[in-house]
Every structure is written in C-alpha cells, then in structure tokens.
C-alpha cells in the first residue's frame with residue numbers, strides 16, 4: 001500500500017487560518033474493503049486521535065478530520081503505511097468547507113456508521129473579559145461545528161443506521177468560573193444531542209454525548225492552571241485526570257451494538273466529579 005492510496009483528502013478552497021490558500025490535489029481515496037466507516041472531527045491529536053485509534057483497532061476505516069494542517073500532515077505521515085485511514089482538512093465552523101468536505105466523503109463512503117463530533121476549542125477567561133469574538137469563536141467551533149457536521153453526514157448516517165457521539169464536557173454539566181462561553185457551548189451540545197436523538201431516533205440513528213472530566217491534552221495544558229489542577233485533584237473522587245483512551249473507550253461503547261438501545265444520553269466520564277455534586281473534599285476524608 002503506497003502512501004496516499006488511503007487518501008489525503010482536503011477541501012480545495014479552504015483558506016487556512018494562517019492566511020494561506022490551500023489547494024492540494026485530491027488524492028485517490030479508497031476504503032478498507034468491507035470496513036465500517038467512522039468520521040472523527042478534531043482527530044489530529046488529543047481525545048479525537050485516541051477515538052480514531054480505538055475505532056481503527058476495532059476494524060473501522062477512520063476519517064480523521066481537522067483544521068490544523070500541520071498536525072494533520074504529521075498524522076498522515078505517521079499512518080502512511082497503515083490501511084484504513086483517510087485525512088480531511090476542514091474547519092468544522094465553516095459551513096462551506098463542511099458541506100464540500102462531507103459531500104466528497106459521502107461520494108466515496110456512502111454509509112457512515114459513526115460520527116464523533118469532537119472538534120472543540122476552549123477560551124477560559126473571567127466573565128467580564130469574555131469578548132463577543134471569544135464567544136463567537138467558541139460557539140462556532142463547538143456548537144455550530146457539531147450541528148453542521150451532523151447535518152452534512154446525515155445521509156450517510158441514515159444509510160448505515162449509524163450513531164452520533166458528541167463530545168460535551170463536564171463544564172456543560174456543572175458551571176464554574178472562567179467558562180462563560182465554553183461551558184455554555186457544551187451545555188448546548190448536550191441539548192442538541194437530545195434533539196438529534198429524538199429527531200433521528202425513529203430513523204434508526206442514535207445520538208449520545210460523552211462529557212469528559214479533565215483529560216491531559218494540549219487543550220488542558222492551555223487552559224488548566226496549576227490552581228485548577230490542584231482543585232480538580234481535590235474535587236474528583238478518583239483524584240486524577242482521565243486519559244484519552246478512557247474517553248475513547250466510552251465513545252466507542254456508545255457507537256457499538258452493546259449500546260443499541262441507548263439514545264439521547266449524556267455519559268459523564270469524569271472520575272465521579274459530577275456525582276460528587278456538593279460533596280466537599282473534607283467530607284470525603
């Protein structure tokens with residue numbers, strides 16, 4: 001299998017955030033024979049990458065979609081000798097790119113068994129410092145991206161009677177400081193998940209959400225200060241961060257036949273953080 005056979009597949013016209021115009025050729029995209037297809041957004045690194053690896057391990061052909069060109073190309077190089085991956089450059093917040101990218105995906109892969117809406121950004125700031133630009137940026141990627149990708153993937157999901165998993169956050173379950181935009185976007189994703197579950201459920205497509213607690217990724221490095229880390233250690237009954245593979249296992253479970261009757265649920269994968277509620281650390285010791 002030579003490099004590129006399993007495709008690097010890019011939006012033709014997508015201007016990168018860096019301001020470049022990216023016009024790579026569309027390489028030949030072929031599927032792993034008889035493999036089910038999963039699309040994972042924001043999968044070039046972090047939780048999304050772990051989800052992509054999990055689906056691949058379970059025999060899926062995985063489409064890794066991301067708007068970080070450099071990291072996406074790193075993944076393409078890393079997996080160049082491995083069957084069963086495609087790479088799509090796309091900004092989930094850009095409706096034109098989403099439409100074009102998913103149209104090309106569906107031309108090649110008409111049946112989509114799993115869509116994992118994982119792409120997300122976090123801007124943590126005191127409430128009074130959150131600008132409208134911050135708010136829009138977070139909503140555009142986290143909420144609009146989830147809506148747009150699901151709409152665009154729907155024909156493929158209906159054909160396969162597939163499954164949607166949206167990555168929310170425990171920040172959408174429990175309010176906290178610094179998360180005016182992020183927490184609100186994640187709470188909205190949880191309700192969007194229920195809408196999707198109800199509206200697509202009778203067509204055979206399930207929708208659920210995973211709400212991770214803190215997970216050690218580039219995002220966490222960016223927004224979790226030393227204080228936040230200590231506080232999480234105190235507040236989480238399991239007293240540690242989750243791993244990307246622990247989140248990936250939950251996502252895969254929700255897409256698998258083992259979860260065939262689970263629809264419209266929000267699964268907190270958080271070491272008990274949500275369950276602890278008002279439980280003070282001092283009361284646990």
Ligand SMILES: NC(=O)c1ccc[n+]([C@@H]2O[C@H](COP(=O)([O-])OP(=O)(O)OC[C@H]3O[C@@H](n4cnc5c(N)ncnc54)[C@H](O)[C@@H]3O)[C@@H](O)[C@H]2O)c1
Pocket residue numbers: 041042043044045046047048065066067068071090091092093118119120121122141145167168169170171211212213214215216217218219220
């Ligand atoms: N890390 C945590 O502690 C944590 C906790 C709860 C929820 N989450 C959620 O998990 C998801 C993954 O987070 P992570 O920690 O792996 O973050 P990360 O920053 O390491 O990875 C996010 C990936 O999404 C991609 N991405 C961002 N914006 C995009 C866009 N507009 N279009 C396409 N791709 C885009 C990035 O390039 C990156 O590859 C996010 O939705 C995040 O909100 C993370």
